[in-house]
Each structure stands twice: as structure tokens, then as C-alpha cells.
Amino acid sequence: MEGLLYSGSHEWVKTEGDMATIGISDFAQKSMGSIVYADMPDVDDEVTKDEEFGALESVKAASDLYSPVSGTVMEKNDALDDEPGLLNQDPYANWIIRVKMSDPSETGSLMDAAAYAEYLEKQA
Amino acid sequence: MENLKKTCLYDRHVAAGALMNPFGGFMMPIQYSDIVSEHVAVRESCGMFDVSHMGEILVTGPDAGAFVNSIFTNDVSKLVPGHIQYGMMLYPEGGVVDDLLVYMMPKPDTWLLVVNAANIAKDFGWICQAAGAWNVKISDESDNFGQIALQGPDAGKTVSDVLGLDLSDLVFYTFRMVEWKGTEVLASRSGYTGEDGFEFYASPEVTVKIWDAFMEAGVTPCGLGCRDTLRFEAGLPLYGHELGQDISPLEAGLGMFVKLDKQDFIGKAATVALKEAGLKRKLVGIELADKAIPRSGYPVEADGRQVGEVTTGYHSISTGRNVCLAFVETPCSVPGTEVGIRIRKKVFPGTVCRKCFHDKKYKK
Numbered sequence: 283m284e285g286l287l288y289s290g291s292h293e294w295v296k297t298e299g300d301m302a303t304i305g306i307s308d309f310a311q312k313s314m315g316s317i318v319y320a321d322m323p324d325v326d327d328e329v330t331k332d333e334e335f336g337a338l339e340s341v342k343a344a345s346d347l348y349s350p351v352s353g354t355v356m357e358k359n360d361a362l363d364d365e366p367g368l369l370n371q372d373p374y375a376n377w378i379i380r381v382k383m384s385d386p387s388e389t390g391s392l393m394d395a396a397a398y399a400e401y402l403e404k405q406a
Numbered sequence: 407m408e409n410l411k412k413t414c415l416y417d418r419h420v421a422a423g424a425l426m427n428p429f430g431g432f433m434m435p436i437q438y439s440d441i442v443s444e445h446v447a448v449r450e451s452c453g454m455f456d457v458s459h460m461g462e463i464l465v466t467g468p469d470a471g472a473f474v475n476s477i478f479t480n481d482v483s484k485l486v487p488g489h490i491q492y493g494m495m496l497y498p499e500g501g502v503v504d505d506l507l508v509y510m511m512p513k514p515d516t517w518l519l520v521v522n523a524a525n526i527a528k529d530f531g532w533i534c535q536a537a538g539a540w541n542v543k544i545s546d547e548s549d550n551f552g553q554i555a556l557q558g559p560d561a562g563k564t565v566s567d568v569l570g571l572d573l574s575d576l577v578f579y580t581f582r583m584v585e586w587k588g589t590e591v592l593a594s595r596s597g598y599t600g601e602d603g604f605e606f607y608a609s610p611e612v613t614v615k616i617w618d619a620f621m622e623a624g625v626t627p628c629g630l631g632c633r634d635t636l637r638f639e640a641g642l643p644l645y646g647h648e649l650g651q652d653i654s655p656l657e658a659g660l661g662m663f664v665k666l667d668k669q670d671f672i673g674k675a676a677t678v679a680l681k682e683a684g685l686k687r688k689l690v691g692i693e694l695a696d697k698a699i700p701r702s703g704y705p706v707e708a709d710g711r712q713v714g715e716v717t718t719g720y721h722s723i724s725t726g727r728n729v730c731l732a733f734v735e736t737p738c739s740v741p742g743t744e745v746g747i748r749i750r751k752k753v754f755p756g757t758v759c760r761k762c763f764h765d766k767k768y769k770k
Contacts, residue, residue, distance in 0.1 A: 315437075315440055315441065316440060316441075316442055318699070318721040319697045319698060319699055319721065319728075321698060321749070321750060334750075336750075337750060339698075339699045339721065341441045341442060341631070341635065341720065341721065341723065342436075342441065342631060343701065344699065344701055344750075363697070
């Protein structure tokens with residue numbers, strides 16, 4: 283998806299100033315299958331780049347979520363509490379958390395849409 | 407990379423686009439479409455599984471019956487030809503070598519042992535070693551058998567419609583040899599899903615023909631993913647999770663398959679001693695109040711300390727409950743006991759409950 287940045291662990295980030303909206307890629311939701319539970323951090327929790335901040339549960343297994351940036355959780359997507367399957371329906375419209383970044387320069391190490399597409403091809 | 411085996415149906419799975427993963431030393435289909443719809447097909451109509459990875463060990467000879475009884479926890483002296491028993495082989499210390507089905511074949515002095523794929527080599531070695539002075543012949547026939555499980559409430563009608571076989575007289579845990587398209591097939595009313603159903607054992611070539619016949623008739627092909635969610639809901643154990651070398655069948659709640667009043671068998675003395683000393687832990691069900699899902703290996707806690715460990719857990723497809731099987735210290739095993747399960751960073755409250763989450767619907 284154009285305009286988004288991606289991590290190697292298949293999270294996407296959309297930045298506006300020092301705010302980062304974080305979700306999972308279409309590739310990630312497809313590989314997990316039906317998502318039945320989203321374990322999200324609470325508002326005001328600190329997240330650290332490349333460290334686990336929550337998990338998504340499919341029927342089969344739990345998949346950890348890794349934060350693509352560091353900062354403070356300002357918002358979590360409460361709609362996912364009742365309907366985690368929204369992440370399967372549209373993983374880009376349905377974000378997971380919004381983070382106030384402590385170091386916006388960290389996004390420099392993330393991939394743009396073209397680089398991520400290439401990354402996926404190499405993995406296949 | 408370990409050397410993975412393929413079942414006789416491997417090409418069918420790949421052609422159908424199934425997601426393939428290693429299991430028990432074989433490359434097996436995990437799902438064809440998705441676990442939920444395959445699970446629901448088995449509960450509500452019927453579905454079929456390639457279970458050709460299971461091992462078949464044949465024990466024959468004048469001492470065969472007595473020998474099998476000496477390595478098996480259930481009592482095969484009570485069997486008649488055409489009947490099946492479930493039970494375990496134990497180590498002398500009382501842990502489980504494997505859980506298995508024993509078929510008393512119509513041919514005299516002939517017993518078929520059906521074992522877990524991952525344990526075939528270990529079991530075969532164990533049985534050969536135990537045979538010692540017994541007058542028996544033991545052969546690993548696993549490569550000569552394919553196996554298909556047809557499971558679900560419509561299984562009987564499907565067998566009759568598609569294979570033209572009337573197996574309505576078979577009750578659960580019985581079998582007979584049937585002729586299908588000129589070849590012999592072992593048709594068994596059994597399964598690992600908690601539903602009515604059949605398991606067909608045949609040569610690899612015939613197994614493929616049976617699979618194709620069911621596929622053409624529109625039977626839902628199912629992968630091992632939903633085999634696990636189905637057996638879990640019915641409270642059926644899986645070796646490596648609820649059973650293992652360090653687990654007594656008594657702890658796993660399988661005492662009804664361990665006949666301590668029969669002749670001696672390997673592991674009997676240790677099991678009797680454990681029973682007399684009292685069990686330190688028991689397998690229970692735990693239901694979580696929250697939406698989090700307990701998974702294998704997660705700690706169970708009470709009063710701020712660990713009292714057990716989850717063996718299998720799911721968001722149960724048929725009940726919608728978030729439940730697990732877990733070993734817990736005996737004082738915590740009473741239904742209604744409040745415990746916690748540590749899932750990642752948090753402890754979620756749960757309640758000990760029955761370990762069967764979906765009532766079995768076998769044909770008695």
C-alpha cells in the first residue's frame with residue numbers, strides 16, 4: 283500500500299508528525315488465517331522498536347506483534363476487542379495502535395511499499 | 407532438514423492446494439480451505455482426513471494375544487475378533503511409550519496395533535525388544551497401509567452412497583474386512599474427532615481410489631489443523647501434549663483404559679504404586695473468562711505461584727469458549743477452582759472445568 287512503511291515482521295506504519303499508526307500487512311493476515319483475538323497494549327504503555335507489544339491469535343497459534351517504532355501508546359483500536367476479524371477483512375483500514383514516537387528518525391530503517399513488495403518476493 | 411516422508415495421498419493434497427507442513431515425520435496437509443469450515447463440516451455433516459501417516463504394526467504367532475496383553479494397559483483377553491481396544495504401552499516407570507488402538511483380526515493369532523506417526527520407529531523397537539522369548543512375529547506394515555478417516559454425522563450415509571458399503575451394523579470400536587472394487591479393505595467404526603465415523607485401512611493404491619471417490623462425491627477434505635481442534639474439544643489426548651514419557655495415564659485421566667486387575671504388563675507395578683501413593687497432578691479443563699487464548703506451555707497459577715501447565719488450548723470453534731487442557735497440582739483439580747493462566751505479560755482468570763468441551767456422538 284503506497285504511503286505506508288513496513289517492518290520485516292510485517293507491521294505497517296503510517297506517520298503524521300510524531301504520531302505513528304500501526305497495523306499488520308495483508309501478507310500477515312493471510313498467513314495467520316482467521317484472527318480470533320487481538321492482545322493489545324493499554325493506553326500510556328511504552329513500546330520499543332523491534333520489541334513485542336502484543337499478539338494476534340488465530341485458531342492455530344499466537345503471533346507476536348513487534349513495534350516498528352518506539353514511543354507511548356496514545357490509542358488502541360477498541361473495535362478489535364469485539365471483532366478481531368476486521369483485521370482479516372481490511373488490515374489497512376483497521377489499525378491496531380497509535381503511538382506518539384519518542385524518536386521519529388527510527389522510521390528510517392523501515393521499508394517503503396516497493397521495498398516491502400520486493401522483500402515478500404524474496405521470502406516466497 | 408529432516409527427511410520427511412510422504413503419504414500415498416501427498417500428490418492429491420498438493421494438487422488441491424492444501425497448506426502442507428511437517429507432522430510426525432511426514433509432510434501433511436494442515437488445511438485445505440480454513441480450519442473453521444473444515445471443523446464445522448465434521449461436526450455438522452462430514453469430512454475426510456488423510457491419516458496414512460499413522461503406523462500399523464502387525465503381531466502374529468501362537469503367543470500373539472498374550473504378548474500384546476503383556477505390553478498393553480487395556481485387557482485384550484476380553485476382545486473378540488472384529489473388536490478394537492484403546493490403551494497405552496507403558497515404560498516400566500509408568501510413563502507412556504505411546505497410545506494406540508489394538509485390532510483383534512479375524513485371522514487367528516493376528517493383532518494389528520495402530521500407533522502414532524511420530525512414534526512408529528520407537529514403538530516398533532520397543533515391541534521387538536519386549537518380545538524376547540515370546541513366540542511371536544512382529545512386522546512394521548506402516549508403508550503397506552494407507553488410511554482415510556471419514557468423520558461426522560453423515561459419515562454412515564456417505565459410505566453407503568459413495569462406496570456402496572452398508573456398515574450400519576458396526577458400532578463404535580468394531581470393524582470388519584470388506585470387499586470394495588475387488589480388493590480387501592479394513593473398515594473400522596472409529597475416529598479421533600468426537601463424532602461418529604469410520605477409518606478405512608487399505609493398500610496405498612486403494613486408499614487413493616477411496617479418496618478420489620469421496621472427493622468426486624463432494625466430501626470436504628480436512629487437514630490436521632481441524633483434526634486437532636476436533637479431538638481437543640472431545641477431550642481426546644494427543645501424545646506429546648497430554649501423554650508422554652513423563653506422564654502416567656492415570657494423571658491424564660485415562661484410568662479406565664488401564665486394567666490394574668489383569669495379568670502383569672509393563673508399567674503395571676509403577677502404576678499401582680502411583681495410584682496407592684496418590685496423584686500429584688491431574689489433567690483438567692480450564693475455561694477463561696476473558697478472550698485471551700491459553701496455549702501449550704503457558705503456566706497455570708494459583709495463590710501467586712505456578713501450579714501447572716497448559717497442554718493444548720484453543721478458542722473452541724464449536725462452543726466459542728476459550729478453553730484448554732492443563733496439568734495442575736491435585737488440590738487445584740477440583741471443578742470450580744479459580745486459577746490464572748499467564749499469557750504473555752498478563753495473568754488471566756480461569757475456572758477448572760470438565761475436560762470434555764463437546765459431548766462425543768459415537769454410535770453405541
